[in-house]
Amino acid sequence: MENNYQIYGIRAIMEAIQSGKSIDKVFIQKGLKGGLFHELELLIQKHQINVSFVPVEKLNRLTRKNHQGVIATISPIEFHNxxxxxxxxxxxxxxxxxxxxxxxxxxxxxxxxxxxxxxxxxxxxxxxxxxxxxxxxxxxxxxxxxxxxxxxxxxxxxxxxxxxxxxxxxxxxxxxxxxxxxxxxxxxxxxxxxxxxxxxxxxxxxxxxxxxxxxxxxxxxxxxxxxxxxxxxxxxxxxxxxxx
Missing domain, CATH: 3.40.1280.10 (SPOUT methyltransferase, trefoil knot domain)
Known part of the structure; x- marks a missing residue:
């Protein structure tokens, strides 16, 4: 079930985090490894973003696109201080x-x-x-x-x-x-x-x-x-x- 508030792919999600987008949650495929993924993990920890490790089937239900094992949901609003x-x-x-x-x-x-x-x-x-x-x-x-x-x-x-x-x-x-x-x-x-x-x-x-x-x-x-x-x-x- 896709919506306009999803982004997918490791680099795209990293760029979204670094640019200050309001990321609500990141869904990561269980067992995912690699240098780029490790960079994403560090970014998620630094910004204290909610994360769930899920089976690939869950990701495939969220989008039909090439998600590279990672999908993030972006808030459609800006949160206030x-x-x-x-x-x-x-x-x-x-x-x-x-x-x-x-x-x-x-x-x-x-x-x-x-x-x-x-x-x-x-x-x-x-x-x-x-x-x-x-x-x-x-x-x-x-x-x-x-x-x-x-x-x-x-x-x-x-x-x-x-x-x-x-x-x-x-x-x-x-x-x-x-x-x-x-x-x-x-x-x-x-x-x-x-x-x-x-x-x-x-x-x-x-x-x-x-x-x-x-x-x-x-x-x-x-x-x-x-x-x-x-x-x-x-x-x-x-x-x-x-x-x-």
């Missing part, structure tokens, strides 16, 4: 909503969240460089183009982003089932950042320890949790409701 974005938004005088996504991996969930975030006035989205869902053609499609309208930042560690937001006067609230507090008991009227967890494991315990507040959605059915994009939408619209 996190600290610069926070300063700019706070200095603008707006009452911001930030969204931190902890290890969200599904590109369609990511796209759906971006779409809702844009509709609810979210000021910026923060994801971690490693392990987060990439911005792909599916993300763009699911977001209905909202991915081009809202700042998205990549950071080394979400913990550092939480500390920075807190030091900047932003209240950080984790959406988690590991609390007795519902979101209707939390004030979202001041500058706020909402943390949403991954589809399977939720928010990392290390993050839960440092947030300012925790909140859950009341659940009445037999199924214990909502899809993360749906849950995120409920949280964001509670912010909107409180601020109107």
């Amino acid at each position: 996190f600290e610069e974005m926070v300063i700019k938004i706070l200095e603008s005088g707006k009452n911001p909503i930030f969204l931190l996504l902890d290890q969200l991996t599904d590109v369609r969930n990511f796209g759906a969240i971006i779409r809702t975030a844009e509709c609810t006035g979210v000021s910026g989205i923060i994801i971690q460089k490693k392990g987060a869902a990439p911005v792909t053609a599916d993300t763009v499609k699911t977001s209905a183009g909202a991915v081009f309208k809202i700042p998205i930042c990549k950071v080394e560690h979400l913990k550092d982003a939480v500390y920075y937001l807190q030091a900047s006067g932003v209240k950080v609230v984790a959406a988690t089932e590991k609390t007795n507090n519902t979101l209707y008991n939390v004030s979202f009227k001041e500058p706020v950042a909402i943390v949403m967890g991954s589809e399977d494991t939720g928010i990392a315990p290390s993050l839960l320890k440092i947030v300012d507040d925790k909140a859950k959605l009341p659940m009445f059915g037999d199924i214990g949790s909502l899809n993360v994009s749906v849950a995120c939408g409920v949280f964001l619209y509670e912010v909107v409701r409180q601020r109107q």
Whole structure:
């Protein structure tokens, strides 16, 4: 399944990395060797790019072209600098909503969240460089183009982003089932950042320890949790409701 956000071939990928392109992930054929490949490996390590070693069949499914054992996915957007974005938004005088996504991996969930975030006035989205869902053609499609309208930042560690937001006067609230507090008991009227967890494991315990507040959605059915994009939408619209 090819899309416009793929490049293939060792030299082409090396040039893309060196020219500063936003590489989301590199897929490398298992067992690949050679001097040029070693140069690519060093570049990937230097720039801390996500990498997966996969069977050649996986690469052949991604493209029919001569990929030379290596395919990279390029982000269709430019990522913003996190600290610069926070300063700019706070200095603008707006009452911001930030969204931190902890290890969200599904590109369609990511796209759906971006779409809702844009509709609810979210000021910026923060994801971690490693392990987060990439911005792909599916993300763009699911977001209905909202991915081009809202700042998205990549950071080394979400913990550092939480500390920075807190030091900047932003209240950080984790959406988690590991609390007795519902979101209707939390004030979202001041500058706020909402943390949403991954589809399977939720928010990392290390993050839960440092947030300012925790909140859950009341659940009445037999199924214990909502899809993360749906849950995120409920949280964001509670912010909107409180601020109107």
